[in-house]
Structures are given as structure tokens and as C-alpha cells.
Amino acid sequence: MAERVRQTVTRLADGRELIFFDDTEPYVSATATRESHDRRVLPPVAAMSELRRDPLTGEWVTFAAHRMDRTFLPAVADCPLCPSTPETATEIPAGDYDVVVFENRFPALGAHGDDSASADTDRDPLWSRRPADGRCEVVAFTSAHDARFADLGPSRARTVVDALAARTAALSEVPGVRQVFCFENRGAEIGVTLQHPHGQIYAYPFLPPRTATLVERAREHRARTGRSLQRDVLDAERREGTRVVWSGRAWTAYVPAAARWPIEVHLAPHRDVPDLAALGDAERDELAMLQCDMLARVDRYFEGVDRVPYIAAWHQAPVGDDREHGRLFCQIFSLRRAPDKLKYLAGSESAMGAWISDTTPERIAARLREVGP
Incomplete structure (x- = not known):
């Protein structure tokens, strides 16, 4: 070939x-x-x-x-x-x-x-x-x-x-x-x-820190249930369906139930894989199509906004210890909350890490489905 x-x-x-x-x-x-x-x-x-x-x-x-x-x-x-x-x-x-x-x-x-590099700092x-x-x-x-x-x-x-x-x-x-x-x-x-x-x-x-938290939660879940936390989350989102934006043969795109950002969608493979390197050809083909589709929907999310700022972040399993507690997914999110407004991380989010959302995950998912092809 x-x-x-x-x-x-x-x-x-x-x-x-x-x-x-x-x-x-x-x-x-x-x-x-x-x-x-x-x-x-x-x-x-x-x-x-x-x-x-x-x-x-x-x-x-x-x-x-x-x-x-x-x-x-x-x-x-x-x-x-x-x-x-x-x-x-x-x-x-x-x-x-x-x-x-x-x-x-x-x-x-x-x-x-x-x-x-910082020899001038104290050595406490x-x-x-x-x-x-x-x-x-x-x-x-x-x-x-x-x-x-x-x-x-x-x-x-x-x-x-x-x-x-x-x-x-x-x-x-x-x-x-x-x-x-x-x-x-x-x-x-x-x-x-x-x-x-x-x-x-x-x-x-x-x-x-984000990975360390994900690993700790996954470890606790496996000790309690014997199952993968991210697999259980994906299966629950697919059963519920309310926040699913798109589902194919190998991937599902859904808005998480506790989405923090004004726009947020996760792309998760149906098969348990630790990282991008573990994906097969068919999975990579569908992912390439899905990522283009979701990012295009993000750009159509707000009327009159041509290019919505975003971060597309690939969460992959750790290397070495705790690798079994990781599972691949892509988190796409934007801090734009309206055509002319941004979501600022102010006192509660920045100082305390306590998130306050200005929308709901169900509304985000509905809008992403609405602006689909």
C-alpha cells in the first residue's frame, strides 16, 4: 500500500x-x-x-x-x-x-x-x-x-x-x-x-494540574466501580443524548454536563485509547472530518462573528505511571460568550477556582446542532 x-x-x-x-x-x-x-x-x-x-x-x-x-x-x-x-x-x-x-x-x-537560571533567588x-x-x-x-x-x-x-x-x-x-x-x-x-x-x-x-486531577478521579472511580470513568461519562452522554452534538461510527461530539466555558464541546473516541498514536486509520479519518466540522460550527455560533477565538486541547494519557487511568479526548472551547463580550475569569474563577457559567450545557449543544451543515 x-x-x-x-x-x-x-x-x-x-x-x-x-x-x-x-x-x-x-x-x-x-x-x-x-x-x-x-x-x-x-x-x-x-x-x-x-x-x-x-x-x-x-x-x-x-x-x-x-x-x-x-x-x-x-x-x-x-x-x-x-x-x-x-x-x-x-x-x-x-x-x-x-x-x-x-x-x-x-x-x-x-x-x-x-x-x-535563578541563582539570585533564595534556597529555602x-x-x-x-x-x-x-x-x-x-x-x-x-x-x-x-x-x-x-x-x-x-x-x-x-x-x-x-x-x-x-x-x-x-x-x-x-x-x-x-x-x-x-x-x-x-x-x-x-x-x-x-x-x-x-x-x-x-x-x-x-x-x-488538570491531568493530575483527571487521573485521581479516574483512579477513585475504578477502585469503586471497576470501570473507566471517561468511558462511563461517554456512555452516559450517549444514552442521555441531550448534549450530544454529533455521533458517528468511531467518535461522538458532546457538550459535557458540567461545561465551564460559553462554548465547549468534547470529541471522544468510542474505543478506549490512551492517545492519538493509538488511533487506527478509520478512526483518524473520521476524526479529521469531525474536527473540521466542529470548528466550523464554532465559527458559526454567533451571528456576525467571523472567527470565534478558541482553544482545541488534546487530553492524552500520562506516560508511564497512571497511564491506565487516562483516555484520549479533545476539548474545544471558547471564552466568547456573546458577539461583543468575552468570559473573563474574575474573582471566583481566578482566585478560588470556583466556576460560574453564564449559560447551560444544553443550550450550547442545541446551538452547535443548529449551526451544523
Whole structure:
């Protein structure tokens, strides 16, 4: 069987890894090969990040002061994710591309974590500190600067899924990595620094707080019932049906019963799988179609709003310990609560973590069904 996506690994001028994921000719069949050369002169990446554990919560906080100088909303002509031209050399040393993954030049986590990064701080044993080892990658979904994920179509979206799956598998093998987190931020309201359609991958050396909570709840549920918590939630949502937006052969999209955000929908596989790398071909095909569909519905949610800001976050099982308590799902959510209003995380949410919703999950699901194709 012919290969659907061909990977080509190369290096940027400062030594960072870049991988082309080609799904078009002449590259996918290797009729032609990628011969890329980064003609820029770049200093080595200096990621002096460190982790400090909050003694009051036990949570790790990452400090990455070098990110203060990262690229911020450049003009289209200066976009670092557009293909290179004879006049402009970008992060992608090619005149065109399908999907590309490369190491972030301004990583929050990196193998260059330096324990002396905050040598001026006190050394009280209450403040546990360690280098912020890990890896941060950028995923450019398309060479088209003004496109959106929903515009990619199922074939190119499937290539993105394949790229995320391949990187999940590779990063899960890196010593010390505890979780691989794939996500897309879209919109200035979310805080994006580049408008070009792209996502990111973080390989954390610790379990993030949200994952730690999910694992603990799943562990308690299994000890009490002998079953998977996320499987039971999915089955209950499908039985109830009120909050189901779409259901197919391999996936269901539903609004969770305790949705926090003004728009929120979860994409869950029917089969118990730990991460994207574990998905089969049919599951990946349906997921690519479903993700384009749901993101298009999000953009149609409000009358008169062309592009709704959102985060698409892939929750994957931990690497190593507690892997059996994780289950893959995608959480798509937006902080826009009206055409001209945002949901701000004020006192109750930010200080106490006690969420107050301005709508109901049933209304969200009804609207997402209404704006479907």
C-alpha cells in the first residue's frame, strides 16, 4: 500500500529539528525529495527555564523569562510560519509545504534547562526547584497564512492528525516526559502571538494540574466501580443524548454536563485509547472530518462573528505511571460568550477556582446542532 504521508527530517540554522509531513506529490511518493537549507544566521537557542513547586498547592510553575522577547503579531510579510522566499527566510526553509513540525525557538520547556537560571533567588527547602526539561514544538497546519483549521478539509486535517500522532509517539519515548500535550490557540483574545494557522506540542516533565486531577478521579472511580470513568461519562452522554452534538461510527461530539466555558464541546473516541498514536486509520479519518466540522460550527455560533477565538486541547494519557487511568479526548472551547463580550475569569474563577457559567450545557449543544451543515 502506498504511503499516505512522508516524513522528512532536517535541521534549521541553529540546530533545531524540523520535520516535513508531506501528503502531496512529488514528495509523498519520493519522486522528489526535500532539499531544504536554512540560510539564516541564528544563535543557538538558550532556554533557561526552571520549575518551582508551589508549596501551598504542590503544583509546578514554569519560569521562562527568555520568552518575553518572542515574536509578537508580526505583519504578514514577516510571518515566520509562511514559506521562505528568495527575499525572506522564515522558520520553514521551503517555497511551499503541507504540514511542518519544528522545535520552538522560544520554548517554555527544553533540554537546556539551567539550574543557575535563578541563582539570585533564595534556597529555602520549601521552594523545590529543578530545570524545566522537556520539549516544545510548533505545528504549522498549512502554508496558507489566512486559512483556518476548518478550511483544511478532511485530507489535510488527517495529515495534521498523523503528524500529532507521530510526534506523540516520539516524544513519549523521551526519558523524563510525563505527558504529551497537543493544542491549538486561535485568536488574539486567546493570546496568540502568531496569526498563521498553527498548533503546539508540549512534552511536560511533570503531570499538569488538570491531568493530575483527571487521573485521581479516574483512579477513585475504578477502585469503586471497576470501570473507566471517561468511558462511563461517554456512555452516559450517549444514552442521555441531550448534549450530544454529533455521533458517528468511531467518535461522538458532546457538550459535557458540567461545561465551564460559553462554548465547549468534547470529541471522544468510542474505543478506549490512551492517545492519538493509538488511533487506527478509520478512526483518524473520521476524526479529521469531525474536527473540521466542529470548528466550523464554532465559527458559526454567533451571528456576525467571523472567527470565534478558541482553544482545541488534546487530553492524552500520562506516560508511564497512571497511564491506565487516562483516555484520549479533545476539548474545544471558547471564552466568547456573546458577539461583543468575552468570559473573563474574575474573582471566583481566578482566585478560588470556583466556576460560574453564564449559560447551560444544553443550550450550547442545541446551538452547535443548529449551526451544523
